[in-house]
């Protein structure tokens with residue numbers, strides 16, 4: 494008989510905009526008690542998931558489960574990486590980009606059963622200046638939108654789409670100098686996404702062919718476009734056709750330096766931050782252990 498794993502579920506009560514008070518009972522019902530000693534905590538503010546993860550890592554928990562969206566995963570996984578633990582995911586966010594990419598079931602019961610199997614893979618992680626990211630980071634319109642969205646009380650997909658439509662009208666493309674592994678590109682861009690996985694969430698694909706094990710980031714440049722083409726851009730992303738679209742240029746690389754015209758918003762796994770004009774992104778190949786279905 495193996496010793497049991499100490500497993501902590503870090504639950505973000507606001508992810509995805511749905512109530513989560515009954516989640517611990519639900520998990521308890523399906524989790525394999527022969528394998529795990531389970532504990533549950535709820536996050537109370539931005540940054541709390543990282544604090545709880547760090548505490549748990551220091552108290553011999555070996556598996557930390559981020560129960561929330563990509564923002565919650567970002568906080569927990571940053572500590573999992575630092576303390577060389579194992580990450581699990583219960584996809585309870587609005588978009589669930591990384592969970593969808595990894596094929597983790599949206600159905601909570603199946604997601605718990607997948608944790609019971611304890612199949613572990615190593616995946617690439619990345620940095621955006623001093624911040625870790627696991628799914629996607631970006632500048633330009635995406636970053637602008639996530640900073641506006643974070644001030645919005647209501648979460649969830651519908652609110653996000655509505656805000657996006659409101660904001661896109663006033664947004665102007667910017668000029669960027671991009672260096673990818675030594676080659677320089679000057680581009681006007683509506684947005685630039687640095688993708689580890691293939692999607693923003695909700696099966697909106699910015700880089701459909703992305704691999705999370707290839708040791709490469711996908712630099713996805715959305716070119717300036719007339720607003721009349723916005724539905725086409727939406728179509729291209731929802732259908733996973735970004736690679737064949739003239740609206741998007743995708744270049745793969747390991748070490749990316751971007752200079753922009755002014756300081757401002759960035760997003761890291763959907764969470765808004767402010768950074769300077771110079772941004773550096775790097776890949777850290779196969780650095781994180783994560784439970785996959």
Ligand SMILES: Nc1ncnc2c1ncn2[C@@H]1O[C@H](COP(=O)(O)OP(=O)(O)OP(=O)(O)O)[C@@H](O)[C@H]1O
Nearest residue numbers: 508509536537539561562563564565586587588589
């Ligand atoms: N109790 C809380 N009150 C307010 N914000 C919180 C609380 N707990 C965590 N947060 C913050 O909530 C934010 C959003 O979390 P998360 O990304 O998991 O959900 P989401 O945005 O709905 O999903 P996704 O990123 O998949 O679209 C994170 O920045 C997190 O730090």
